[in-house]
Amino acid sequence: MSVSTIEHNRIRQSFEGVSSVWLFGYGSLIYKVDFPFLEQRPAAIEGWVRRFWQGSHDHRGTIESPGRVVTLIEQPGALCKGVAYRVSPDVFEHLDHREKNGYLRFGTTMTFNDGSQEQGLVYIATEDNEAFLGDAPDADIAHQIAGAAGPSGRNDEYLLKLAQALRHLGDDDVHVFTIERLLTS
Secondary structure, X not given: OOOEOHHHHHHHOOOOOOOOEEEEEOOHHHHOOOOOOOEEEEEEEEEEEEEEEXXXXXXXXXXXXXXXXXXXXXXXXXXXXXXXXXXOOOHHHHHHHHOOEOEEEEEEEEEEOOOOEEEEEXXXXXXXXXXXXXXXXXHHHHHHHHHOEEOOEEHHHHHHHHHHHHHHHOOOOHHHHHHXXXXXX
16 A cells, blocks of 8 residues: 655654755665765665565555565664765655655665765665565565566566666675576576
């Protein structure tokens, strides 16, 4: 089921007096950069793993046949690689709409490749949102992704573009690459 988080995100953080904000992207925000940014840098966040556990009823699937997209799941000691963007706060009007199906903005510490750190925001779909699908066997996830499509395109395209972007970042995401292998074999 699709439930909009747009208004909830608008009240979560105040951007009053702020000229720029760091945003961490770990899924489609890595390869589909449809928003202006002031700076872009590879980064990582600690204590999180990327998982295809969020349903997509509005972009890569439908209400009747939801796709699967990534969210972050807490895992002590883990490191999730992605891309950090320094953006103007007005960009969140677009991003809140794009990430509206269950994703909320949370604060996070991002570590850049040079070891420096910045505080920023990240969109996470937590397990208490109505579109959360949760864990499933990798083969079942691959099968669901293979059969889903929505207004933003086929779900397998999302997976394949994400896998390509992660390789470009030098990330070895076992979860994503296992599902990719199952999908393409």
